[in-house]
Amino acid sequence: MPKANVTFEKLGITISVPAGTRLIEISEKVGASITYGCREGECGSCIMKISSGMEHMSERSVLEDKVLQENMAGRSDRLACQAQVLGGDITVKA
Numbered sequence: 103m104p105k106a107n108v109t110f111e112k113l114g115i116t117i118s119v120p121a122g123t124r125l126i127e128i129s130e131k132v133g134a135s136i137t138y139g140c141r142e143g144e145c146g147s148c149i150m151k152i153s154s155g156m157e158h159m160s161e162r163s164v165l166e167d168k169v170l171q172e173n174m175a176g177r178s179d180r181l182a183c184q185a186q187v188l189g190g191d192i193t194v195k196a
């Protein structure tokens with residue numbers, strides 16, 4: 103199964119996870135203090151910044167796009183409970 107390497111900048115941790123894993127699951131695994139609420143892509147509390155490797159992330163769903171826009175999120179922001187890693191190297195600000 104393809105793997106993705108996800109680096110948490112602030113924590114200084116890189117972890118290898120199976121493709122398809124959601125950012126929120128990875129954050130929990132490494133103990134990054136990500137805040138979240140609904141885990142359903144609705145509340146917007148889990149917004150997370152991707153420093154690099156956005157091309158290795160799943161496409162935004164219509165719902166994720168809507169919630170990100172409502173929260174005035176930038177191009178490098180994703181909902182941790184929705185965004186999945188697809189492979190390659192990804193770095194997040196956490």
Ligand code: FES
Pocket residue numbers: 138139140141142143144145146147148149169181182183184
């Ligand atoms: S936890 Fe609510 S949108 Fe991600």
